[in-house]
Each structure stands twice: as C-alpha cells, then as structure tokens.
Amino acid sequence: MNNQPPSVKKPVVYELYDEIVFTNPAPEFYDVMVRGSQKQSLPNPLQDAFTAFSDADDIKQIAAAQAYVTEELNKVKDQISQLEQERSARERIANASARPR
DSSP states (O other): OOSSOOOOSSOOOOOOOOOOSSOOOOOOHHHHHHOOOSOOOOOOTTTTOOOOOHHHHHHHHHHHHHHHHHHHHHHHHHHHHHHHHHHHHHHHHHHHHHHHO
C-alpha cells in the first residue's frame, strides 16, 4: 500500500467525445464547417491532460485485421483447392476401376 498522498498536480479529466456526420450537407453549411471558427480561443490551461484523438491506431488495427482475414481466406482457398484435386483424383481412380475390361 502506498502511504503517499495523491498528487494534486495532475487533474482528473472527464472527456466525452462525440462525432457528428453530416450526409450531403448544403454547400453553404459545408463551407462554414470546413472553414472552421474565425474566432481564436485562448489555450486551455489543462490542455496537457486532454486525450489526443487520432484515427491512426484504429486504422492500424483495421489493417491488421484485414491482413489476418486475407491470410485466413487464402488458407481456406488453398485447402479447398487441395480437396478438389483429391476429389478429382479419386473420381478418376473410381471411373478407371469401374470400366469393364
């Protein structure tokens, strides 16, 4: 157990991240949203405590998952191809032995 008092230098920050997607916005509204706010705000004194949101980690995870799925699909395709070759060979053997001599 740690007998030291909790640090008061690092604040407890509660963040809520919302994302809104506008499908086919009006051109005027789109221009306003792309331009952003013309008003400069003062930097937040707690800025260092905020989480930086980035899609980079999500994109890496999705790419890794996609690579895994592709690899698994290729394995299954190879197995199917091998099984089809074995089936075809068995059919040739069965047809050859079934022919009258």
